[in-house]
Amino acid sequence: MPPHTSAGRESITVDHLSPDLTRALYRHMRTARDLDTEAIALQRQGVFPAYVSVRGQEAAQVASASAMDPARDFVFPTYREMAAALAYGVEMVGYMATHRALWHGGLYDVAASRFGAVNAVVGGPVPHAVGWAVGERLRGDDGVALAYFGDGASSEGDVHEAMNFAGVFGAPVVFFCQNNQWALSVPNERQVAGGSVSARAAGYGFPGVLVDGNDAGAVYEATAEAVARARRGEGPTLVEALTYRVEPHSTSDDPGRYRDEAEVRRWRERDPLTLLRAALLAAGHADEAHLAEVDARARREAERVRDGVATAPEPDGSELFTHVFRENTKELARQRRTWQEEVEL
Amino acid sequence: MTELIERAAAADTPAVELSMQQAINRALRVLLAEDPDVLVFGEDVGALGGVFRVTDGLQEEFGDKRVFDTPLAESAIMGMAVGLAMNGWRPVPELQFDGFAYPAIDQIVNQVARMNYRTRGAAPMPITLRLPSFGGIQAPEHHGESLEALFAHTPGLKVVAPSDPGDAYSLMLQAVRSDDPVVYMEPKARYWDRRPVRLREPSDPIGTSRIVRPGRHATLVAWGAMVQRCVQVAELAAEDGVDLEVLDLRWLKPLDAEGLAASVSRTRRAVVVHEAPLTAGLGAEVAALVTEHCFRDLSAPVQRVTGFDVPYPAGPLEPQYLPTIDRVLLAVQRTLEY
Ligand SMILES: Cc1ncc(C[n+]2csc(CCOP(=O)(O)OP(=O)(O)O)c2C)c(N)n1
Ligand SMILES: [Mg+2]
Numbered sequence: 001m002p003p004h005t006s007a008g009r010e011s012i013t014v015d016h017l018s019p020d021l022t023r024a025l026y027r028h029m030r031t032a033r034d035l036d037t038e039a040i041a042l043q044r045q046g047v048f049p050a051y052v053s054v055r056g057q058e059a060a061q062v063a064s065a066s067a068m069d070p071a072r073d074f075v076f077p078t079y080r081e082m083a084a085a086l087a088y089g090v091e092m093v094g095y096m097a098t099h100r101a102l103w104h105g106g107l108y109d110v111a112a113s114r115f116g117a118v119n120a121v122v123g124g125p126v127p128h129a130v131g132w133a134v135g136e137r138l139r140g141d142d143g144v145a146l147a148y149f150g151d152g153a154s155s156e157g158d159v160h161e162a163m164n165f166a167g168v169f170g171a172p173v174v175f176f177c178q179n180n181q182w183a184l185s186v187p188n189e190r191q192v193a194g195g196s197v198s199a200r201a202a203g204y205g206f207p208g209v210l211v212d213g214n215d216a217g218a219v220y221e222a223t224a225e226a227v228a229r230a231r232r233g234e235g236p237t238l239v240e241a242l243t244y245r246v247e248p249h250s251t252s253d254d255p256g257r258y259r260d261e262a263e264v265r266r267w268r269e270r271d272p273l274t275l276l277r278a279a280l281l282a283a284g285h286a287d288e289a290h291l292a293e294v295d296a297r298a299r300r301e302a303e304r305v306r307d308g309v310a311t312a313p314e315p316d317g318s319e320l321f322t323h324v325f326r327e328n329t330k331e332l333a334r335q336r337r338t339w340q341e342e343v344e345l
Numbered sequence: 346m347t348e349l350i351e352r353a354a355a356a357d358t359p360a361v362e363l364s365m366q367q368a369i370n371r372a373l374r375v376l377l378a379e380d381p382d383v384l385v386f387g388e389d390v391g392a393l394g395g396v397f398r399v400t401d402g403l404q405e406e407f408g409d410k411r412v413f414d415t416p417l418a419e420s421a422i423m424g425m426a427v428g429l430a431m432n433g434w435r436p437v438p439e440l441q442f443d444g445f446a447y448p449a450i451d452q453i454v455n456q457v458a459r460m461n462y463r464t465r466g467a468a469p470m471p472i473t474l475r476l477p478s479f480g481g482i483q484a485p486e487h488h489g490e491s492l493e494a495l496f497a498h499t500p501g502l503k504v505v506a507p508s509d510p511g512d513a514y515s516l517m518l519q520a521v522r523s524d525d526p527v528v529y530m531e532p533k534a535r536y537w538d539r540r541p542v543r544l545r546e547p548s549d550p551i552g553t554s555r556i557v558r559p560g561r562h563a564t565l566v567a568w569g570a571m572v573q574r575c576v577q578v579a580e581l582a583a584e585d586g587v588d589l590e591v592l593d594l595r596w597l598k599p600l601d602a603e604g605l606a607a608s609v610s611r612t613r614r615a616v617v618v619h620e621a622p623l624t625a626g627l628g629a630e631v632a633a634l635v636t637e638h639c640f641r642d643l644s645a646p647v648q649r650v651t652g653f654d655v656p657y658p659a660g661p662l663e664p665q666y667l668p669t670i671d672r673v674l675l676a677v678q679r680t681l682e683y
Binding site for chain 1: 669
């Protein structure tokens with residue numbers, strides 16, 4: 001059982017996983033951490049209007065996304081899935097474009113990436129995963145859908161309805177709850193009646209698993225098992241990864257108003273990246289020289305994405321009208337002309 | 346607290362510097378103090394004081410039974426408001442952003458709006474839904490929506506959108522004291538605008554518009570953040586000798602047909618400005634009312650300057666979506682040259 005209250009650093013193990021996999025997990029988590037740091041800096045510089053940090057949740061995101069197959073599966077993110085996107089292979093300049101407000105959903109190709117658009121409606125995308133998964137079964141294909149959502153989202157009707165649907169239809173879907181113990185200013189104990197999201201799966205007739213969200217190896221194993229179950233046609237699983245939101249809800253937030261910094265500090269010390277690094281060394285999956293090299297590569301990659309998104313062109317105003325419909329209307333064409341005559345400079 | 350109420354009631358209260366967000370906060374304090382049945386709840390309204398700090402300090406002052414956080418579920422927030430109202434309370438729920446009223450539309454439209462009607466008056470719904478609304482702050486998706494036409498189109502709801510701190514204060518008192526459900530749309534873009542305010546008890550009946558700037562040549566009709574934009578337009582036009590009246594509708598339901606008609610009958614020309622998309626927006630309602638009431642007095646057809654029929658765009662495109670000063674000026678020119 002993962003700790004709800006962190007006592008600070010202890011150790012995890014990756015002995016049960018292959019060295020290739022654990023090294024990849026580390027590389028993605030390291031890159032995500034650096035990109036997250038760059039993103040916060042870009043917000044401070046005024047390049048991003050706002051940003052939502054994934055710091056401390058890299059293990060939960062990278063390890064779960066790595067258990068999915070980008071060639072046949074489909075991932076449905078929220079607005080806080082940068083590390084998952086990165087690990088899943090999404091084009092990251094296009095992903096980060098959402099934080100520069102270049103396009104709400106991001107500028108990556110959702111269909112080709114098999115990674116849904118960034119979605120700000122808490123709980124909204126979860127039923128989509130069920131629909132996608134049911135679609136796979138109807139066609140006889142073996143893809144699996146994974147829906148990310150938060151502890152706050154677990155209160156939304158859409159999420160409960162989605163789980164019931166998944167149970168009824170036996171949909172090949174993984175409900176992946178990142179319980180970071182806060183929904184903006186509201187802590188778990190004022191959000192999750194009964195104290196457990198994963199326990200709710202029982203009521204919908206499928207397994208619910210609670211896993212230490214800061215333990216990359218444990219998250220990978222639990223998610224891979226859920227994916228395999230779904231692929232075998234045995235239906236949905238709810239995975240609850242217990243972690244912690246060590247940063248403010250977003251760069252606009254002021255957590256001093258509602259939470260105790262001492263608790264945050266303890267969780268910062270239980271850093272998923274530090275834990276994984278130590279586990280890699282202990283398992284003999286990598287040595288210091290290798291990790292130093294990975295760290296350097298991660299840095300360069302984070303800088304490349306940073307520079308790419310910071311210098312990306314702003315969308316042209318005409319794009320207001322481009323994707324409203326597939327088959328345009330006369331009225332919208334008329335409004336586009338109004339825009340040209342009265343707004344475009 | 347009582348001191349606050351007395352000060353508010355005194356006709357000649359001295360002006361205080363307040364932002365709209367602070368003015369609404371003051372009104373909520375007055376309401377919580379004067380009526381033990383008033384309850385304030387929603388996502389993050391307690392310790393945090395709301396993402397816009399409108400409920401700042403209220404939980405501290407009135408306790409967590411009167412001012413409380415709910416779990417994250419908009420439909421349940423509004424459904425709970427219905428049950429509380431049926432049990433004699435006066436709920437003032439907040440939905441955090443306009444776009445997140447959509448998950449609660451079923452409760453708002455199917456339940457809140459028609460419970461009084463369904464029960465033949467046995468179950469009134471004295472609910473004031475506070476909804477940070479409209480765009481202008483380059484926010485993420487679903488954080489810049491204009492839902493007024495949807496609410497105004499729903500029988501049984503009253504709808505109000507203040508445009509400045511002083512009005513926001515009085516209108517909030519009026520909304521919460523009303524025994525009918527009111528959707529109170531707070532223009533986010535105006536939250537931080539500080540100005541000297543006199544905290545006044547409401548004096549005009551519900552459904553009264555307000556002339557913000559008198560003028561002779563045309564009437565600009567607006568609400569929420571667009572009122573300020575229209576005032577800017579009027580100031581620019583004045584430099585060219587064009588004297589524009591700015592009418593702040595405030596109440597979008599009931600909509601002040603008489604006030605609107607009185608203004609346009611005098612100026613003979615009307616331009617309605619709103620952030621919401623053009624088609625089936627409230628501008629169409631305004632145009633219809635003007636045509637019905639002022640047909641013989643009109644010198645030009647009513648002009649509409651609105652958002653486009655597109656989903657609310659991301660940051661850099663926002664200024665091209667919202668009615669610009671230039672677009673309003675062009676519409677003024679069209680109506681004057683008609
Ligand atoms: C339907 C809806 N309601 C409210 C919001 C405003 N909001 C954005 S994030 C958030 C908290 C979400 O908490 P959680 O689901 O735990 O995710 P986390 O932010 O912790 O990743 C709230 C209330 C929203 N985006 N969507
Ligand atoms: Mg959370």
